[in-house]
Amino acid sequence: MSPDAPSSGPVAAIPPTDGLKECTVTTEGTFGPAQGSAQEGGPELVQLLTPEGERREHPDYTFDLDDEAIRGFYRDMVLTRRIDSEATALQRQGELGIWASLLGQEAAQIGSARATRAQDFIFPSYREHGVAWCRDIDPLALTSMFRGVDHGAWDPGAVNFHLYTIVIGAQTLHATGYAMGIQKDGCVGTGDPDRDTAVMVYFGDGASAQGDVNEAFIWSSVFNAPVVFFLQNNQWAISAPSEKQSRIPLYRRSSGFGFPGVRVDGNDVLACYAVTKAALQQAREGGGPSLVEAFTYRMGAHTTTDDPTRYRLQAELEHWKHKDPLARVKAYLTRNGLVDADFFAELEREADELAERVRSGTRAMPEPNLAELFDLVYAEGTPELQEQQRWYTEYHASFHDAASAEVAR
Ligand SMILES: Cc1ncc(C[n+]2csc(CCOP(=O)(O)OP(=O)(O)O)c2C)c(N)n1
Numbered sequence: 001m002s003p004d005a006p007s008s009g010p011v012a013a014i015p016p017t018d019g020l021k022e023c024t025v026t027t028e029g030t031f032g033p034a035q036g037s038a039q040e041g042g043p044e045l046v047q048l049l050t051p052e053g054e055r056r057e058h059p060d061y062t063f064d065l066d067d068e069a070i071r072g073f074y075r076d077m078v079l080t081r082r083i084d085s086e087a088t089a090l091q092r093q094g095e096l097g098i099w100a101s102l103l104g105q106e107a108a109q110i111g112s113a114r115a116t117r118a119q120d121f122i123f124p125s126y127r128e129h130g131v132a133w134c135r136d137i138d139p140l141a142l143t144s145m146f147r148g149v150d151h152g153a154w155d156p157g158a159v160n161f162h163l164y165t166i167v168i169g170a171q172t173l174h175a176t177g178y179a180m181g182i183q184k185d186g187c188v189g190t191g192d193p194d195r196d197t198a199v200m201v202y203f204g205d206g207a208s209a210q211g212d213v214n215e216a217f218i219w220s221s222v223f224n225a226p227v228v229f230f231l232q233n234n235q236w237a238i239s240a241p242s243e244k245q246s247r248i249p250l251y252r253r254s255s256g257f258g259f260p261g262v263r264v265d266g267n268d269v270l271a272c273y274a275v276t277k278a279a280l281q282q283a284r285e286g287g288g289p290s291l292v293e294a295f296t297y298r299m300g301a302h303t304t305t306d307d308p309t310r311y312r313l314q315a316e317l318e319h320w321k322h323k324d325p326l327a328r329v330k331a332y333l334t335r336n337g338l339v340d341a342d343f344f345a346e347l348e349r350e351a352d353e354l355a356e357r358v359r360s361g362t363r364a365m366p367e368p369n370l371a372e373l374f375d376l377v378y379a380e381g382t383p384e385l386q387e388q389q390r391w392y393t394e395y396h397a398s399f400h401d402a403a404s405a406e407v408a409r
């Protein structure tokens with residue numbers, strides 16, 4: 001990662017110490033209103049593909065993949081959006097208890113996740129369905145969790161993708177601890193691309209104000225842990241706007257902790273890929289942690305339990321619709337003759353099939369045996385849990401007894 005990402009204010013250089021790359025501390029805006037937090041993201045924003053679908057150069061970051069990869073990213077984003085809209089509909093039909101939509105954040109998630117290597121370990125929050133997609137997590141494993149059938153039915157160790165974390169920001173500490181562990185295992189800075197490993201953790205603008213996140217920043221910084229903090233600033237923490245989390249642009253937070261930060265256009269899949277790739281590489285090489293702020297927008301509700309019309313203006317959403325992460329890639333591919341009509345037709349067919357699989361698979365899930373949950377809390381049971389299990393089993397059976405009595409009457 002470039003330590004000298006462009007900034008508008010006066011800067012003070014922190015001299016490099018052993019193992020820690022030089023970074024810049026920007027002082028402008030510290031005591032004023034948040035700089036660059038307006039809807040455009042400010043001059044610091046790294047962008048490689050404009051909302052109109054035009055490629056841009058950046059002095060520090062280059063997108064180094066071919067058009068085939070861009071078609072692949074587009075496919076990822078279309079299919080992820082389809083999973084998301086299907087899951088939202090399933091919740092509305094009473095098939096899921098709740099759903100947290102990623103609508104609008106597809107580029108941030110696909111770009112960053114595609115920049116990881118198989119050996120990198122990812123800690124998600126609860127909205128990272130695009131990242132899960134890139135880690136080959138079956139979408140039905142997500143809907144089963146949001147249906148209440150299980151608590152996350154994949155093996156994190158097998159796919160290097162941790163279970164979703166609902167406790168805001170807690171996963172940044174897990175990630176930091178894991179990163180310190182792989183450091184001790186000698187999996188950082190060896191020069192072997194198959195061995196060197198980084199950790200990536202996803203969290204939000206609201207989470208950035210949590211104590212856990214700030215502690216994770218400190219630990220990762222002083223231990224030079226190989227972790228990339230991927231902050232999706234979707235502008236809202238439920239009904240709290242991001243201005244209420246920070247007086248300065250969030251990516252600048254890291255400078256106070258002694259590691260670099262960069263703000264990337266979170267609706268630009270090319271830039272998200274390029275910036276994250278550089279940050280991950282730095283971590284794997286032993287260059288320590290970094291903060292990537294993906295400046296994006298949550299186009300849907302916080303979750304299906306939320307009604308955003310109660311706290312934000314429709315005009316804001318309309319503004320962000322012009323920056324839709326999918327539309328700009330489609331414009332780029334079409335304008336440059338990199339796809340034909342068959343490409344879109346085939347993708348639509350694939351999305352329809354996927355949606356049907358998510359729908360029918362979710363509806364067909366067997367009822368969970370909730371009494372089993374008590375066996376899964378600890379490796380071995382405790383008297384308290386056994387008592388709770390006995391109580392629950394009796395309580396559950398009482399419904400059956402009542403129903404039988406009703407039939408007999
Ligand atoms: C420790 C903790 N405090 C509060 C909550 C309730 N809560 C759930 S989501 C959320 C907002 C998180 O906002 P942000 O970090 O911006 O993530 P986003 O939902 O926008 O992706 C809060 C406060 C929680 N889950 N955990």
Ligand SMILES: [Mg+2]
Pocket residue numbers: 204205206232233234235236237238
């Ligand atoms: Mg948020």
